[in-house]
Structure formats: C-alpha cells, structure tokens
Amino acid sequence: MVSSVTNLGRSGVFDWLIQRVTAYVLALYTIFLLGFMLTTDVNYETWSGLFQQTWFRIFSLLALISLGAHAWVGLWTVTTDYIKPMAPRFLVQAACGLAMFVYLVWGIQIFWGL
Amino acid sequence: MLVSLYRYNPETDKAPYMQDVEVEIPEGKDLMVLDVLNLIKEKDPSVAYRRSCREGVCGSDGMNMNGKNGLACITPVSDVAKDNKIVLRPLPGLPVIRDLVVDMNMFYRQYEKVTPHLINNNPEPAIERLQSPEDREKLDGLYECILCACCSTACPSFWWNPDKFIGPAGLLQAYRFLADSRDTAQAERLASLDDPFSVFRCRGIMNCVSVCPKGLNPTRAIGHIRNLLLQRAT
Numbered sequence: 001m002v003s004s005v006t007n008l009g010r011s012g013v014f015d016w017l018i019q020r021v022t023a024y025v026l027a028l029y030t031i032f033l034l035g036f037m038l039t040t041d042v043n044y045e046t047w048s049g050l051f052q053q054t055w056f057r058i059f060s061l062l063a064l065i066s067l068g069a070h071a072w073v074g075l076w077t078v079t080t081d082y083i084k085p086m087a088p089r090f091l092v093q094a095a096c097g098l099a100m101f102v103y104l105v106w107g108i109q110i111f112w113g114l
Numbered sequence: 115m116l117v118s119l120y121r122y123n124p125e126t127d128k129a130p131y132m133q134d135v136e137v138e139i140p141e142g143k144d145l146m147v148l149d150v151l152n153l154i155k156e157k158d159p160s161v162a163y164r165r166s167c168r169e170g171v172c173g174s175d176g177m178n179m180n181g182k183n184g185l186a187c188i189t190p191v192s193d194v195a196k197d198n199k200i201v202l203r204p205l206p207g208l209p210v211i212r213d214l215v216v217d218m219n220m221f222y223r224q225y226e227k228v229t230p231h232l233i234n235n236n237p238e239p240a241i242e243r244l245q246s247p248e249d250r251e252k253l254d255g256l257y258e259c260i261l262c263a264c265c266s267t268a269c270p271s272f273w274w275n276p277d278k279f280i281g282p283a284g285l286l287q288a289y290r291f292l293a294d295s296r297d298t299a300q301a302e303r304l305a306s307l308d309d310p311f312s313v314f315r316c317r318g319i320m321n322c323v324s325v326c327p328k329g330l331n332p333t334r335a336i337g338h339i340r341n342l343l344l345q346r347a348t
Binding site: 001002004005007011012013014015016017076077080081082 | 212274275278305306307308309310311312313314315340343344346347348
C-alpha cells in the first residue's frame with residue numbers, strides 16, 4: 001500500500017471511478033452544446049434563454065465540477081509522474097487546485113448572474 | 115552483420131557508450147540474438163550479459179533489441195535486424211551494473227509486495243487442497259510468467275514510479291493469487307492494492323502485452339484486479 005494525501009479521494013479506485021464518471025458528464029455536456037449550436041440559430045436571445053433555465057444551470061455546474069475533478073485526477077497523475085522534487089511538485093499541485101477552485105466559484109457567479 | 119552494443123564497465127568507463135561490432139553470420143543460417151552475443155563474447159570475453167537455459171524458460175537474457183524488449187535466446191536475428199544491423203541495449207529503466215546486466219532489485223521488490231504465494235490458514239486437509247478443473251483453468255495465462263522483466267521495463271508508468279507502481283509483472287502475479295480458489299486472503303490482498311499508485315498507475319497502453327515473450331496479457335489481469343477493487347468498493 002502506497003500512502004498518498006494529495007490525490008482527490010485517498011483511494012485509487014475512487015479516483016479512477018470519478019475520472020470515468022466525470023468524463024461521461026463532460027462528453028454529454030459537449031454533445032448537448034454541439035447539438036444546440038447545430039439545431040438552433042445561436043444569437044443573444046437563444047443563448048441567454050438557454051442559460052436562464054434552471055436545469056441547464058445545474059447541468060452546467062455539474063459539468064464545471066466534473067471538469068475540476070477530472071482535471072485534478074489527471075494533473076495530479078502528471079505531477080507525480082514528471083515532477084520528482086517535493087517542493088515544486090506540491091507548488092504545481094497547489095496552483096492547479098487554486099485554479100480549479102477559482103474557476104468553480106467564478107463559474108457559479110456567471111451562471112447565476114446572467 | 116553489424117551489432118551496436120551498449121557497453122559500460124563502471125570500474126573503467128566514465129559513461130556508457132555504444133560499440134560497433136562486425137559479426138560473421140554463417141551462410142544460410144538464422145541465429146538467435148543470444149547466439150550472436152555468444153559469437154561476440156568468443157572474441158571479446160569482457161562483454162557481460164546474463165543467460166542460462168537458452169530456450170526462453172529461465173528469463174535471464176531479457177534485453178532491448180532494436181528498441182523492443184525480449185528474450186535474446188528465442189528472438190531470431192531475422193525478426194529484429196534492420197538493414198543487417200541490430201542495436202542491443204540493457205532493459206530500460208533499471209540501473210545498469212555492467213554492459214547488458216541490470217540491477218533487478220526494484221523489479222523484485224515490487225514482486226515481493228504482492229505476496230506471491232498461496233495464503234490459506236484453514237486446517238490442512240489430509241492429502242492436498244483440491245481445485246476443480248474449472249478453477250484451475252482460471253490460472254492459465256497467469257502462472258506461466260518467468261519474471262524476465264521485459265514487460266515492466268517496457269512500461270513508462272514503471273519507469274516514472276518504480277518504487278510505487280507494482281508494474282505489469284507483479285500485477286499479473288497479484289491476480290494469479292487473487293484468482294486462485296484455494297487462496298483465502300483476497301480481502302487483504304485487495305486492501306493492499308487500493309491506492310492511487312500500485313494498480314491505478316497503469317494507463318492501459320499495453321506495452322507489456324506487446325513485448326511479453328511468453329505471450330501473456332498483464333493488461334487484462336490489471337483490468338480484472340480493477341474490477342475486483344470496484345466490486346469491493348461500490
């Protein structure tokens with residue numbers, strides 16, 4: 001058993017499952033948006049109309065959280081593969097965590113501020 | 115035929131270097147790479163490499179031939195030579211002791227971690243622990259591993275984290291005992307594997323499958339371990 005405290009869920013199978021589930025959410029969100037753009041005349045009214053609907057705001061928030069979790073698992077793996085000294089590795093991990101937190105809060109502000 | 119050979123003797127060389135050796139291959143014969151090495155060693159006894167059974171059973175002569183890991187004794191020259199040239203290097207990712215001889219300690223330490231022996235604390239039956247033919251069949255494709263390290267040293271995840279990622283060879287053996295109907299320690303075995311490195315550092319690129327000289331499939335075994343961990347945790 002290798003101990004680790006900086007990964008998302010303390011357990012390998014948790015991280016693995018989260019990365020797969022979030023990948024499905026992100027794929028669904030992308031396909032939905034592509035479908036929307038192809039089938040709708042995208043202008044200010046239709047675009048803001050889409051984001052006025054509560055279900056879509058929830059879907060968007062879910063996608064944003066999924067992006068953060070997915071990126072955390074992935075970037076954590078990249079940092080532990082390629083950055084061997086502890087200090088720079090932890091700094092990069094902290095920067096990634098901060099970026100994801102900022103994106104999340106900022107995203108909520110945007111979705112509910114429209 | 116031209117053989118480009120990785121040479122390094124830590125007692126005399128500052129750094130490793132490649133040595134070009136011209137080898138006369140007898141007309142109309144297809145030698146194994148190990149035979150070519152033996153021809154070289156006849157002329158230059160200082161060349162160091164491991165070999166023993168010379169028939170793909172002992173797993174001593176794993177090396178990198180023209181960029182692909184394999185056993186020199188069962189790899190025909192005609193399979194690897196390009197433009198009548200072979201480049202021979204030690205297995206990648208492990209410390210070189212001398213020439214083609216690598217230090218296998220990190221590899222064995224990972225193998226040791228999976229407790230590669232049967233655990234059964236139930237009272238011993240009078241004769242032996244029986245297994246049905248169906249249960250025995252589940253071990254096919256797992257027990258044949260000869261620990262030559264061709265797979266683990268072809269795996270980038272093992273290169274980057276040889277101290278944490280068990281690697282394809284060790285994980286194949288981990289599943290060999292997880293799948294054994296006579297073993298009673300499945301829960302403990304799985305608990306010791308559920309961290310983000312031991313199993314989950316495998317990214318499924320299947321280098322292990324492509325190089326295994328015994329035709330085994332560690333990626334599939336790793337998939338089975340992942341499923342067992344998932345069943346246990348959900």
